[in-house]
Amino acid sequence: MVKCPYCGSDGKHKLLKVWRYKWWDSHLYECTNCGGRFRYHVDPSGQRKSFIIRLTRRKAMRFAW
Secondary structure, eight states: OOOOTTTOOOSOOEEEEEEEETTEEEEEEEOTTTOOEEEEEEOTTSSSOOEEEEOOOOOOOOOOO
16 A cells, blocks of 8 residues: 555555556545545556655635634
C-alpha cells in the first residue's frame, strides 16, 4: 500500500478516482487518518518510477456571524 505523504500512515486509504494520463495509471487517494488527498502515479510497464503528488489542503470556510 501507499504511504500518506502528510502523516506517513500505511493504513488503508480511500480510493476516490482512477484515470489514465499518458502512460501513467493515476489514482487519487484520501487518507483515512488525516484527511489529506494525494495522487499516486504508477507506470504499468515498470519502465518508469512511480511517484506521489501531494495536493494542497482545502482551507476551512469561516463565517463571521
